[in-house]
Amino acid sequence: MMQVRSRFLSPVSVFGALCVGLGVHAQQAPQQPAAQPPRPAMQMPAPTPNDTLKSVEVTPDRHVRFRIWAPNAIEVKLHAEGPEATPGITPEETGKYMAGVPLTKGDQGVWEATIGPIEPGMYRYTFTVDGVSTTDPRNPLTSQSLTHASSMYEVPGADFMEYKAGVPHGVIATIYYDSSATGGQRRMHVYTPPGYENGSARLPVLYLLHGGGDSDDSWPTVGRAGAILDNLIASGKAVPMLIVMPAGHVSTDFRLTPGARMGHDAFNDDLVKVVLPYIDAHYRTVADRDHRAIAGLSMGGLQTLNIALDDSSDFAYVGVFSSGWFPNAIKEEQDTDVAQYRASGKPFRLFWVDAGKYDIALQNSHATVAVLKDAGIHVEEHESGGFHAWPNWRDYLHQFAALVFKSPEAQ
Template identity: 40%
Template sequence: MKTSRNICSYLLIGAMLMSIGTVAQRTPTPNDTIQSPKILNDQRVMIQIYAPKAEEVSVGGDFPVGNQPLKLTKNDQGVWSILLGPLRPDYYSYTLSVDGVRTMDPKNPIIKQGTGSLENIMALPGPETAFEDNQAVPHGQVREVWYASTTLSMQRRMHVYTPPGYEKGTGNYPVFYLLHGAGDEDSGWNTVGRAGFILDNLLAAGKAKPMIVVMPNGSMPRPSQPGMPTAQPMNRARDLFASELLKDIMPTVEKTYRTLPTPESRAIAGLSMGGFQTLDVTLSHPELFTYVGVFSSGFFGASAEEAETKYANVLNDPSFNKGKKLFWIRIGKDDFVMESNKKTLALLDKHQIKYQYKETTGGHTWVNWRQYLNEYTPLLFK
């Protein structure tokens, strides 16, 4: 037995030495020292990738350089690079394309997950990002919460923020339902949206009331039957989400957490698709939410034409305005959904629905939506 063990030990040591020798003999490449993204002192950012056999590399993201992907240039060592900016300090998402294939930046481990894709996130620090940074303040907790969806007959997940002191306290809290956009899922507001840190910083500064923030998954599962489209039709997805919110999400939250289950203690807001869902729930069930926020959204496509019929009873109800302490709408001047937004405002105006409206700079990006969240939240539950 001892001889057999000795032989095994020698074989193992020999394999390890061979492995070490192989590693030591590896030819270094420029990839070993690449840093990407590389933040420069003048607020410019260099994105780089080692792809010596590639024919074309480009990058797209929510940095303010237009909607078209930007081409990287290749040096004689096979490193592709591009210099962006100067950029305003903020958090930006981006994705590389290598010979037409969507590619993650292999040097950047920080990502945003969506329903069918991933994106890298880069941080450009500066005083402008203080409201969304991880500061030395008391922090709340963000949990992944699974629940049974009777609407979809499956287990579904949401992210739930509870404020500092919730675990050791006994009091009840108002609830803010925060909805994401198309292509994202329930982690979006907590990753690239920075919602937890934004709430922490607002609470620490005394600018907002302590609240529970519920971030559900507004994206509906893709139809599973062969030959079916890759996504639910917009109006079908809208109706499924409204059903799940009312029948599954809200009852789970109000059963699980110490909430104040009254309209005066409930708020809802959403961006893009989530804003569309917010409008739908607000005009279908006006009794549920006293505070409403719509970010970069409106009634899209055919839904704009059907809205006046679908929500006729509420639109023509003069008591609607009395039940809303806040109906808050924001959009960037360069947002591609501006036309839908304008049609929605015209419909609200026609029926004398009161709202607060402002156009900001920028387009359809998280750069705007984090700012909107930071401005909207302090107005709640006053």
């Protein structure tokens, strides 16, 4: 008789097989990840002379040595402020620096040049490497102009403009605001004197304007406005005040507004109708003309002239640094801004003008003063030594800030 095997397993057999299967699975070792190739060791860049390069160095005799590492360069030049502050230098000698000072290449690809002696102060410079202008890659100290940045160096010894230990320091804030006069957002810098944050007193305001091609960053950096005021206030030579340093250009290009005379564009309305109310609304100011001053250098001096004459009801103190109307514009100014002042202007407490012996604006300054005096304005006119340059403008601010908000009688 044939035996037939059943295709079905008993429950006991199934259970046993399942347990065996599970047991075998549980005892299998976990799968190991595939071996990874060893990671290469971190490679540090090879050392170069640039790693420890001291790119700008002032010697005890006030000569300044500049260096830049550019091993593959063909030609390197230095463009530096400062030669105009060399004692006894002539205009002809300063002109030689306009094209740049050639640097000499050393064995390790370090280029070098020395200038001086340079009078104590703060100065700007750039390098030109094979035709490309650049800041100093080894110097983080910079100053912004309208279209570029420059590196800075300092020759110690200018006591009135140094940040000194033991002297309380004010604060310079960067302020962004919307301007209905120019459209869009604009920037200005505002200096508040030491102790302002914890005080309650209302203060006078100096509106301080930069020159053509510069920016609202110029007076706070290369102009040393903050340190100058810190030292004046600490010595009792100036009253505590705010300094408002707006952006004088209304375009990112250094050009005049088409159809507008220099000093006559949307900036004037921006300052008087936007910035001035903003400052009075956001800071503790004395909001009247006797507690407002306006001053500017070069292009900013032209803006100062026109705004002061058109808005004499807003400013009692005026400072014009290295500036004046161009000869071909004087007749038009006499017929417009000067005529408006003659008709409705208020007397100024101080109208202070200065320009250097070798200043390119000196003759314009003299001619402008003659027009102002003919209009009945009492002008305190000065002629310093020096050029159309920051050594003069810092000194002018130092003198002017010590005079404002003190005159007892209108002039």
